[in-house]
Amino acid sequence: MGHGKHAAGGCVTSPGYENPDPARAVRNKTDVPAGDAVLLGQLFACTEQGGALVAEATDGRLLHIDGVPSGLACNCICPGCGRQMVAKKGSVQAHHFAHYAQQDGRTCVSAGETALHKFAKRVLNDRLEIALPAMIVKGQGDQEVVVQAERRTFDRAILEKKEGQIVPDVVLLLRDRRLIVEFKVTHACGEKKIARIREMDVGAIEIDLSNYRDHRLNDIGDQILYDAPRGWLHNPREREAREKLQDRARERAEERQKQVGRLQRPLSPPNALPEERQWRL
Numbered sequence: 001m002g003h004g005k006h007a008a009g010g011c012v013t014s015p016g017y018e019n020p021d022p023a024r025a026v027r028n029k030t031d032v033p034a035g036d037a038v039l040l041g042q043l044f045a046c047t048e049q050g051g052a053l054v055a056e057a058t059d060g061r062l063l064h065i066d067g068v069p070s071g072l073a074c075n076c077i078c079p080g081c082g083r084q085m086v087a088k089k090g091s092v093q094a095h096h097f098a099h100y101a102q103q104d105g106r107t108c109v110s111a112g113e114t115a116l117h118k119f120a121k122r123v124l125n126d127r128l129e130i131a132l133p134a135m136i137v138k139g140q141g142d143q144e145v146v147v148q149a150e151r152r153t154f155d156r157a158i159l160e161k162k163e164g165q166i167v168p169d170v171v172l173l174l175r176d177r178r179l180i181v182e183f184k185v186t187h188a189c190g191e192k193k194i195a196r197i198r199e200m201d202v203g204a205i206e207i208d209l210s211n212y213r214d215h216r217l218n219d220i221g222d223q224i225l226y227d228a229p230r231g232w233l234h235n236p237r238e239r240e241a242r243e244k245l246q247d248r249a250r251e252r253a254e255e256r257q258k259q260v261g262r263l264q265r266p267l268s269p270p271n272a273l274p275e276e277r278q279w280r281l
């Protein structure tokens, strides 16, 4: 199975995590929103080695390994690839979820990120509002506001999978406009991905959730929507703003040039007649 090494390595132990009361878990089975007992950081624990602390129930809720029955009875799938998961809750290894069918050899490094994206999509769709960070481009003592920092409403949030890409983006739609929302938890958005976003010329922001890893998912809705630090990865209107700055800088330079010209005129040598004539045209 290949899980023994990391499972024994303590990645499953999660300081501060309280085992959910099993009775409560059953009682709330239908009305608990996704992520009730799952900490943000637990989505990303161990997934690179193949064992996971969190899996997805058939209704889309995210469940912690402590809150499910052992074996296939957990009735869970991997949030990354959708394959069936088995809950390994023996007495030797630390408890974890593993993919049930390992024979195809596929690894699944994006389960945590995809789980977060699915969760964020729900939160965004519930509220249909997000705080956008400001984007102001500056240069030569001048500036142009591309976006004011303010709350914006949108029509809906979707998960959009790009071809050749494993992890789907959370995309906000406002009429025909799209805004990609990235999340930073373990590492910032990679250069490759940013290059792809620039190439597509689609607006994209990154929300930094790295300070909320030990918070329950259900407690970070407002952080996702409004409070967590955020910045622009790309804005299609940035180019236009930079061009405006350049235009204004050029105009100022030309104006300075004219003033210099006016000052220099009386100082021109008397034999510079052709140039003098030009000036008077």
Ligand SMILES: [Zn+2]
Binding pocket: 078, 079, 080, 081, 082, 083, 099, 107, 108, 111
């Ligand atoms: Zn998977």
